[in-house]
Amino acid sequence: MAAEQTSTLTAFYATLKRDLLIAFKRKNDVVNPFMFFVIVVSLFPIGISPESDRLSEIAAGVIWISVLLASMLSMDNLYRADYEDGSLEQLLLSPHPLFFMVLAKNLSHWLVSGLPVVLVSPLLAYMLNLPEEAYTTLFCSLLIGTPIMSLVGSIAVALTVGLGSRGLILAVITLPMSVPVLIFGTLSVQATLNAASPIGLLAIMLAMLAVAVSLAPLASAAALRISVN
Amino acid sequence: MPPVTPESPVDKVADKPMLRASNLFCERDERVLFSGLDLELSEGQILQLQGSNGSGKTTLMRILCGLNDSYEGQISWYGEAIEEQTASFFSSLLYIGHRVGVSKALTPLENLRWSCSLRQQTSEEEILKALAEVGLRGFEESPCYTLSAGQQQRVSLARLLINPARLWILDEPFTTLDKKGVDLLETLLQAHVKAGGAVMVTTHHKLDIPELSILSLG
Amino acid sequence: MLDALQFSSFSEFIDMGGYAFNVWSVYGLFALFVAVNLIMPVRKRKQILREQKRRLSFSESENNDEINSNNNEEGLD
Amino acid sequence: MWLWFSKLGSPKWFYDLSGKWLPWLIGAMVIFLTVGIVWALLFLPPDYQQGHTSRILIIHVAVAGTSLVFFPLMAVAGVITMVWRMKLADMVAKNAAPIGAWFSFLTLATGSIWGSVSWGTWWEWTDARLVTMLFQFFLLLGVISLRSALEDPDKAAKACALLSIVGLINVIAIKYSVEFWNTLHQVSSSVSFSSDSPNGPEFLIAIIIMLIAVYLFLSVCLIMATRNEILQRERRSQWVQNLVRLS
Numbered sequence: 001m002a003a004e005q006t007s008t009l010t011a012f013y014a015t016l017k018r019d020l021l022i023a024f025k026r027k028n029d030v031v032n033p034f035m036f037f038v039i040v041v042s043l044f045p046i047g048i049s050p051e052s053d054r055l056s057e058i059a060a061g062v063i064w065i066s067v068l069l070a071s072m073l074s075m076d077n078l079y080r081a082d083y084e085d086g087s088l089e090q091l092l093l094s095p096h097p098l099f100f101m102v103l104a105k106n107l108s109h110w111l112v113s114g115l116p117v118v119l120v121s122p123l124l125a126y127m128l129n130l131p132e133e134a135y136t137t138l139f140c141s142l143l144i145g146t147p148i149m150s151l152v153g154s155i156a157v158a159l160t161v162g163l164g165s166r167g168l169i170l171a172v173i174t175l176p177m178s179v180p181v182l183i184f185g186t187l188s189v190q191a192t193l194n195a196a197s198p199i200g201l202l203a204i205m206l207a208m209l210a211v212a213v214s215l216a217p218l219a220s221a222a223a224l225r226i227s228v229n
Numbered sequence: 230m231p232p233v234t235p236e237s238p239v240d241k242v243a244d245k246p247m248l249r250a251s252n253l254f255c256e257r258d259e260r261v262l263f264s265g266l267d268l269e270l271s272e273g274q275i276l277q278l279q280g281s282n283g284s285g286k287t288t289l290m291r292i293l294c295g296l297n298d299s300y301e302g303q304i305s306w307y308g309e310a311i312e313e314q315t316a317s318f319f320s321s322l323l324y325i326g327h328r329v330g331v332s333k334a335l336t337p338l339e340n341l342r343w344s345c346s347l348r349q350q351t352s353e354e355e356i357l358k359a360l361a362e363v364g365l366r367g368f369e370e371s372p373c374y375t376l377s378a379g380q381q382q383r384v385s386l387a388r389l390l391i392n393p394a395r396l397w398i399l400d401e402p403f404t405t406l407d408k409k410g411v412d413l414l415e416t417l418l419q420a421h422v423k424a425g426g427a428v429m430v431t432t433h434h435k436l437d438i439p440e441l442s443i444l445s446l447g
Numbered sequence: 448m449l450d451a452l453q454f455s456s457f458s459e460f461i462d463m464g465g466y467a468f469n470v471w472s473v474y475g476l477f478a479l480f481v482a483v484n485l486i487m488p489v490r491k492r493k494q495i496l497r498e499q500k501r502r503l504s505f506s507e508s509e510n511n512d513e514i515n516s517n518n519n520e521e522g523l524d
Numbered sequence: 525m526w527l528w529f530s531k532l533g534s535p536k537w538f539y540d541l542s543g544k545w546l547p548w549l550i551g552a553m554v555i556f557l558t559v560g561i562v563w564a565l566l567f568l569p570p571d572y573q574q575g576h577t578s579r580i581l582i583i584h585v586a587v588a589g590t591s592l593v594f595f596p597l598m599a600v601a602g603v604i605t606m607v608w609r610m611k612l613a614d615m616v617a618k619n620a621a622p623i624g625a626w627f628s629f630l631t632l633a634t635g636s637i638w639g640s641v642s643w644g645t646w647w648e649w650t651d652a653r654l655v656t657m658l659f660q661f662f663l664l665l666g667v668i669s670l671r672s673a674l675e676d677p678d679k680a681a682k683a684c685a686l687l688s689i690v691g692l693i694n695v696i697a698i699k700y701s702v703e704f705w706n707t708l709h710q711v712s713s714s715v716s717f718s719s720d721s722p723n724g725p726e727f728l729i730a731i732i733i734m735l736i737a738v739y740l741f742l743s744v745c746l747i748m749a750t751r752n753e754i755l756q757r758e759r760r761s762q763w764v765q766n767l768v769r770l771s
């Protein structure tokens with residue numbers, strides 16, 4: 001019997017692969033937040049104004065806030081199914097550091113819910129008449145910002161995973177936490193529009209991402225242990 | 230990490246019991262579940278927890294697994310405090326709870342591939358062999374939501390066959406099993422303790438195993 | 448002491464240089480805030496003590512009943 | 525170490541000690557509050573720019589300064605809860621959250637009343653401090669709703685402890701990013717916030733007295749609420765039952 005214990009990297013990949021597989025099999029969970037994002041963005045011109053000047057002013061903010069809402073909605077099933085079927089217990093009892101297992105789950109969540117939104121953002125930016133020179137900045141800021149949202153939101157999801165009726169508690173906890181990301185994300189786009197360089201702002205976001213990657217999974221892991229208790 | 234199998238018992242001090250809990254105290258919802266509880270589990274022993282509903286069997290098991298930390302008292306693993314060596318403890322522990330840890334979206338094969346990769350390198354053949362042994366031949370590739378509760382339970386039991394964990398903690402493993410499944414699990418338990426493993430189990434089912442000892446709660 | 452007073456008449460004091468509403472609403476809110484936050488815990492304390500007293504006397508009388516009924520049973524034997 | 529700590533943090537110990545201190549704290553609070561308010565209303569010279577509305581600032585600054593203490597307090601209590609599992613720390617944290625929400629709300633209310641004179645508007649997004657306070661208020665509401673959603677008190681204690689620690693880091697991040705955000709948006713702001721700086725030592729002293737008064741008020745509130753919490757949670761212990769019988 002080959003009883004060599006797996007390396008943490010193997011376990012990381014296995015968890016990542018498993019979550020991607022589940023997401024692939026339950027397409028609704030992936031498609032719905034994405035559709036939500038597209039629909040919310042399309043509602044803004046109808047609610048505010050079809051004038052292209054006004055739209056281009058609010059485009060970055062609208063896209064960013066819709067991304068926040070969509071990522072929060074898709075967060076909800078990050079740990080719930082695993083909690084309900086007991087897989088989460090198996091994850092907690094694995095000999096590997098929970099940090100990396102949580103990181104794998106967050107990465108897979110971002111790949112299926114964050115990345116598609118980022119990829120489609122230039123199209124929506126075009127529909128909202130965002131000036132062309134800001135496309136790259138918007139794309140980069142979303143590319144850095146959405147994983148931060150996944151990592152931070154994961155803490156709140158882990159804390160509320162055992163609750164029968166969560167309602168909007170997830171939103172109440174997560175949305176205020178997204179303020180720093182939102183600020184730097186939209187500021188970088190505005191900097192580009194004002195013909196300034198967004199590099200510094202994007203670098204700050206990268207630093208935030210680095211902090212989030214190294215600290216948030218720790219908090220999520222602790223939160224999962226509390227919730228499974 | 231050296232290979233850990235029941236066949237190659239312990240390099241550690243032999244006179245120390247595998248798992249020992251002393252003076253455990255736990256209360257839930259202002260009700261004392263147990264206090265001053267002592268228990269020992271050694272190699273080659275099956276410990277059956279008995280007690281009425283709500284007497285704290287599941288809670289005790291989860292405390293011993295490290296899933297629940299709202300207790301007072303000491304738990305030691307081969308004579309050393311369990312908090313000091315969670316990695317070594319977790320790699321020799323296999324827990325199957327009420328929720329069996331089988332994702333309904335995945336097939337039995339995919340489920341086992343994942344849960345095994347968390348522990349030790351396992352080949353595809355081993356998994357298929359184990360699935361056949363628990364009577365799931367032909368169901369390897371069907372999604373688990375199409376399987377019955379008993380069959381899902383069998384998927385989790387297949388882990389017992391593959392995994393060489395020394396300590397099994399099983400919470401009501403017999404409930405959803407049919408007659409054949411019960412026989413299969415009993416054989417498994419016996420083989421495991423013969424090979425020097427230890428088992429802690431809750432069940433209302435009467436176990437017919439010579440190494441059995443019983444702890445009553447509540 | 449009175450020289451240091453910043454107002455020469457009571458109506459001037461009330462008027463607050465034309466900002467009566469702003470100044471007095473802040474002080475009013477603050478007073479309300481202090482009062483509510485002091486009164487609430489005191490009332491809660493009384494309520495807790497009352498409730499627990501009732502529960503205690505209830506459980507004590509129940510215990511007595513049990514002892515009595517036990518005695519009765521023994522008496523019957 | 526653990527034993528010593530748990531003894532120090534035992535509810536009974538706290539209840540007895542706080543019982544002795546409470547009258548003194550209340551006395552000091554009444555004195556400071558009276559002196560502070562009377563001075564602020566009657567004797568403080570009006571600001572040469574703001575006139576009598578500077579009297580608002582005494583209250584506003586004192587309450588705002590006290591509001592800042594809640595997340596650090598709850599985070600420290602959270603660390604104690606998670607590391608040493610001291611019940612008392614959680615009782616304090618549990619009651620600090622709603623009091624903190626009240627303080628944050630009062631800060632926002634007094635701030636906007638002051639702003640209605642100084643800025644000519646009730647709400648000003650260019651003031652970083654008010655915006656940060658708004659989000660601190662939201663985060664506190666999040667902690668409160670998490671607490672009420674979790675039924676198991678032990679689980680709720682740990683979950684809220686963790687959320688408070690995360691919340692503290694977040695409040696700090698929000699504070700700096702909002703400040704940064706404002707430096708880039710100063711075009712529209714008609715009044716810079718520096719005009720609320722105190723006009724001389726009398727103003728400063730008045731604020732300090734008021735700040736002490738509000739801190740005393742906070743500790744009195746928190747101690748009273750914690751004592752209630754102790755009475756409820758320890759109601760099956762002998763000493764609480766004796767205390768109830770004597771009351």
